[in-house]
Amino acid sequence: MSTAIQQVGNYLDIFTEFAKNAAGQKLPWLRRLREEAFARFCETGFPTTHDEDWRFTNLAPVARTQFAFAKRTVTLAKTVLKPWTINGAATRLVFIDGRFAPELSDSAEFAGVQIASLKEQIAGNPGEVEGHLGKYADIQRDAFCALNAAFIEDGGYIRVRRGTVLEQPIHLLFVSTETDIATMSHPRNLVVFENESQGTVIEEYVSIGKGTALSNSVTELIAGENANVSHYMIEREHRDAFNVSTLRIQQARSANVASHSLLLGGGLVRNNVHPVLAGEGGECLINGLFVGAGRQHLDNYMYVEHAKAHCSSRQFYNGILDGHAHGVFHGRIIVHKDAQKTDAKQTNRNLLLSDDAQIDTKPQLEIYADDVKCTHGATIGQIEENALFYLQSRGIDETSARRLLLLAFASECLDRMRPGVAREHAERLIHEHLVSFAHHRSRTPAADQKERSWEEVG
C-alpha cells in the first residue's frame, strides 16, 4: 500500500495545482467528475500484475516515474510536423504534449460537422458535451480512466450531425516533445456521431525527440442509430514512450463501428478497446495489428460488451514480434442476459520472429444469455519455411521474401479496412515499418517446434 500512497502523493500536488485553473472548473458537473475520478485513483493507485486485467503488464516503470505536465513554452514550426501529414485528410487537429495547438492545426469547416478542441468547447459551449463526457469511460474499473478523468481538459471534440456523411478522415495528431522532465498528458477525446451519420477519425500518437513521456488518452465514441464509424488508433511514438489509450465505444441500434489499431511504436503500450453494443442490430469490428521489436511491450486489452440482442462483434488481432518484444492479446467478451442471438468472434494470430519474443494470448468469455454464438481462436507461429522456400525458388531473395510474407500477414488487417485515405495511410506505415523486420535471423530448431494453436467454440 505504501507504494500506492507515494504514487498518489506526487499526483496530489499536480491535481491541486491543476484544479485551480482548469477549464470549466466552475461547472459543477465537471468539477465533480474530476474530483470523483481523482478520489478513485487515490483509492486504487496503479494496478499491479495481481490484477487479472493487468496480469501480463508490469506498470512499475510508470508508477515509479515522477511525471509532470509539460511547460507551456513549446513552440514548433509547422514544417516539423510534415512527416505526419495524411494526404487527403479532411482536417487535422494537433496537440502538443496534450494541449491543443491551433497554430499547427487546420481550420477547415464542413457542413454538419463540428470540430474543436475539447477545451474550447468546454469554455464556449459546455452544454453540448455535458450529456456525454465521462458518461461511458469507467473510472471505477480502470485506474487510467480515472486518472484521465481527473485531468480532463483538452483533446479532440468532434460532432457529426444527423445524416451527415464526411468522406475524408479527421486526423487528431498527438505529439509528445522532448523536455528535461518526464511529462505526462491525458488527452480526452469526445467523438459523437449522431443518427445516420458516417465518418472516419484517426488518432495518431507520435513523438519528437526521446524524452520520457506518458500519454494516457481516453476517447469516448458515441455512434447513434444507423451511424457508420471508422476509428483508427495509430501508435508511432519512440521506443521508450509509455502510451495507454482507451477507446470506449457506445453503439446505438444498428450502428456500425470499426476500430482499427495499429501499434508500431512505443515502449510500454496498453491499448484498451471497450465497445458496448447497447442497441439491437449493432455491428462492431475490432481489428488490430501490433508490431514490436527490441524490448517493446504491446498489450491489447479488449472488453467487448454485448448488452442487447442481435448484435455481432468481430475481433481480429495480428501480432508480429521480434527481438525481446512482448505482446499481449487479452480478449474479453461479455454477453449480458438480454443479449440473445449475439454473434461474437475473436481471432488472434501471432508471428514470433525471434526466440526471445513472447506473446500472451488469453480469451475470456462471460456469457449470461443462452442463445448466442461465441468463438475464439489463437495461433502462434513463425514465418513458414515452405512459403519462404517457394518464393526463393522463384528468384526472390530471402529478405524480400520475408518482407512479402510479413506484408501478407499484415494485409489481413488492412483488408478489413474500408478502402480510402485512412487505409492507404495505414498501408504506407506498415510497408515502411516492416522493412526492418525482414532481415534474416537463424532460429534454433527447438523454437520451430513451439508452434501451437487453439480454437474453441463456447
Add this chain to the structure above:
Amino acid sequence: MSLLEIKNLHVTVGGHEILKGIDLTINAGEVHSIMGPNGSGKSTLAQVLARRQTYEVTLGEVLFNGKDLLAMKPEEAACEGVFLAFQYPVEIPGIGNTYFLRSALNAIHKYRGEDEVDAVDFLPMFREKLKLLEMDEKLMNRSVNEGFSGGEKKRNEILQMAVLEPKLAILDETDSGLDIDALRIVAKGVNAMRSPERAMLVVTHYQRLLNYIVPDFVHVLVDGRIVRSGGADLALELEEKGYGWIEDEARHVPASV
C-alpha cells in the same frame, strides 16, 4: 559443357542418407526422366537441385552451367535458370498471383542486369501463357495457390515456368493426382517449352506422364542410387513389370563408394 553435371552426390536428411552417390549429366535440349518407387530419393534430388537448405549434402558436387550449384541459395539457383515445379505447391495467402510472378520475373531480370518488366509489357505475355495452360485470368487475382484445386495448382506451376523461362526445368511429380484432361494441358505447356537451349528433368512415379512428355533418357532411382538408365522404352518396361524386379536387381549391385 553440359548444362547440369551431378557427380557422386550424397545427401542426408535428419541423419539418414537419402541419396547415396548420384551421377547424372544433362545437356541443353535434353529431356530426362527420373523414375523410381516411393522413398527412393526422387523428390530429395529435385529439392536439392532447387537448393532447399534442409538437406545436407555430405559428398559430391553439382555444376550448373559450369558453376557450383551447391554453393547457391535457392534464389541464386533460380536466377541462374533452375526452376522446380513443386510436387505440393504452397498456398500463400495475402500475396497476389500476378504480383508474385512479376516480382519473381523482375528479380531474375535484375540479377541478370536486364531491365525490369513493367505491368504494361508483362500483361500481354502473361495472357498468352495463361491461354496456353487454359487458365482463367480471374484465378490470377487471387492469392498464390489459395483455394486452387489440385489441377489448378499444378497448372500454375507450369504457368510460372512458362513465364520465368528457366534453362533447367525440374518437374517433381507434376502428374500426381491429375485427371487425364489436366495432364494433357500440363504436358502441352511443358512440350511448348522444349527447346534446344532448355533441359528438363521430369521426376515421376508413373509412366503415364511420359506418354505425353516423351523423354530422351530415363533413369531409375532405387534406394538413393541410379540403378539403370535407358531410353523412353525403359519407362514402358517399368510400367509393365513394376519396380520389383529392378529393386531385386539393385540389391545385388555392390554399393558405390
